[in-house]
Amino acid sequence: MSTETQESAAAGAADGAESLSVTDNRTGKTYELPITDGTVRGIDLRQIKVSEDDFGLMSYDPAFMNTASCRSAVTYIDGDAGILEYRGYPIEQLAEHSSYLEVAFLLIKGHLPSQAELDAWVHQVTIHTFVHENLKDFMRGFRYDAHPMGMLLGSVGALSTFYPDAKDIQDPASREAQTIRLLAKMPTLAAFAFRHSRGQPYVYPDNDLSYSGNFLNMMYKMTELKYEPDPRVERALDVLFILHADHEQNCSTSAVRSVGSSGVDPYSAVAAGVAALYGPSHGGANEAVLRMLSRIERVENVPGFIEGVKAGNERLMGFGHRVYKNYDPRAKIIKKAAEDVFEVFGRNPLIDIAHELERIALEDDYFVSRKLYPNVDFYSGLIYEALGLPVEMFPVMFAIGRTSGWIAQWLELVDDKEQKIARPRQIYTGARTVDYVPMAQR
Numbered sequence: 001m002s003t004e005t006q007e008s009a010a011a012g013a014a015d016g017a018e019s020l021s022v023t024d025n026r027t028g029k030t031y032e033l034p035i036t037d038g039t040v041r042g043i044d045l046r047q048i049k050v051s052e053d054d055f056g057l058m059s060y061d062p063a064f065m066n067t068a069s070c071r072s073a074v075t076y077i078d079g080d081a082g083i084l085e086y087r088g089y090p091i092e093q094l095a096e097h098s099s100y101l102e103v104a105f106l107l108i109k110g111h112l113p114s115q116a117e118l119d120a121w122v123h124q125v126t127i128h129t130f131v132h133e134n135l136k137d138f139m140r141g142f143r144y145d146a147h148p149m150g151m152l153l154g155s156v157g158a159l160s161t162f163y164p165d166a167k168d169i170q171d172p173a174s175r176e177a178q179t180i181r182l183l184a185k186m187p188t189l190a191a192f193a194f195r196h197s198r199g200q201p202y203v204y205p206d207n208d209l210s211y212s213g214n215f216l217n218m219m220y221k222m223t224e225l226k227y228e229p230d231p232r233v234e235r236a237l238d239v240l241f242i243l244h245a246d247h248e249q250n251c252s253t254s255a256v257r258s259v260g261s262s263g264v265d266p267y268s269a270v271a272a273g274v275a276a277l278y279g280p281s282h283g284g285a286n287e288a289v290l291r292m293l294s295r296i297e298r299v300e301n302v303p304g305f306i307e308g309v310k311a312g313n314e315r316l317m318g319f320g321h322r323v324y325k326n327y328d329p330r331a332k333i334i335k336k337a338a339e340d341v342f343e344v345f346g347r348n349p350l351i352d353i354a355h356e357l358e359r360i361a362l363e364d365d366y367f368v369s370r371k372l373y374p375n376v377d378f379y380s381g382l383i384y385e386a387l388g389l390p391v392e393m394f395p396v397m398f399a400i401g402r403t404s405g406w407i408a409q410w411l412e413l414v415d416d417k418e419q420k421i422a423r424p425r426q427i428y429t430g431a432r433t434v435d436y437v438p439m440a441q442r
């Protein structure tokens, strides 16, 4: 390393500059990489070359374990401390005092609404809950036993064909219209998917009811003239929607941002989020947890199941998290809400299996050493089951709540001048310049 680079490196280190001094041992050259917000910019690596025609260095980060993709002010998570805040407000306070539509306003608009703002917001969402009649025909085209999440995925994407004006993503009025439509119609599509899976007639929205009350109406109304939701169930659902509303750059939100970066309409971007959420490692975990608890069947079987997990035969679904290395704060709230719901509907015996799994896992070094704690999906399914929902509907419930977060993050993406179409690079491992082989010679 030349003397001046050694001195500049020493000087840089001495004055605590917000930078990295990087020496490329292949050339002896030293580079100063600025540090901003605890990150170095990937593109700053490209200057590190071995020759003028060298492409330069890239970072390699499969599954983005250590890569920030954007700047966001929507949700803050401290994984080690188990902290979750929407626009700075602790999730515990929002779950106790707020409503889902108020939280949706907070996430999307960036501040808590005045009473007039909230009234107008609720009115706009309420009067947009209907969907075009053709969507009912579209959903009737699914098999009788189609998974509701697959139906939701298809029908959210189909919404883009009913609102061609949604393509004008630079028009604030269009963005506002699609925001309201997505929030308003997601429960309607979800309920239609549920009714389809039961072979029951679709129920139209009832604008006299709250957001969660109307969802229950569209799910469960039968021959009664007017469905009257149990207020305790209505509140439990609203809290669950709040808890699922956003979670910074999770897999499905990253999908919404990546697809949205192509300039596509928000329905298509949100459909990508629904697709990602469907996976058992993500929003499909709540369904997998219930199937797992049912398979364990009795508390006495828990130790044997845990041994199977530690042997690597399967995962303890509902446990572990990419960010939380502590108890997921949402799981704590849901665990308590489950007890409240059981007071109404009777105790679900599977919760005793869940408690025993948690008790053992929180003491066992396999889980403790890997910092595996219950996540949002571990207890939520027990509430959904108590509410009479089939396990296939559990990820659909997650999608309803997450719609507000997907919208908030998409809106932030559209306005972010640093963003452009997402297009990662790769490390190529395949063959090169291979000559074509005629069939007769293969």
Ligand code: SDX
Residues within 6 Å of the ligand: 246, 247, 249, 250, 251, 280, 281, 282, 283, 285, 309, 314, 315, 316, 317, 318, 319, 320, 321, 322, 323, 370, 372, 375, 376, 377
């Ligand atoms: C959600 O990102 C978000 O914010 C997501 C979410 C949101 O609100 O959007 O919070 C919602 O998706 C919650 C997570 C729901 N998924 C599950 O409950 C499925 C079970 N959990 C795992 O598959 C896993 O924990 C993930 C997918 C959640 C996180 O996986 P990571 O961060 O990639 O961790 P990993 O797979 O690298 O695991 C690290 C170690 C491994 O062991 P070793 O290879 O080091 O020996 O921990 C083990 C894993 O085998 N491990 C588990 C485990 N999770 C991780 N072992 C048993 N059971 C588990 N659940």
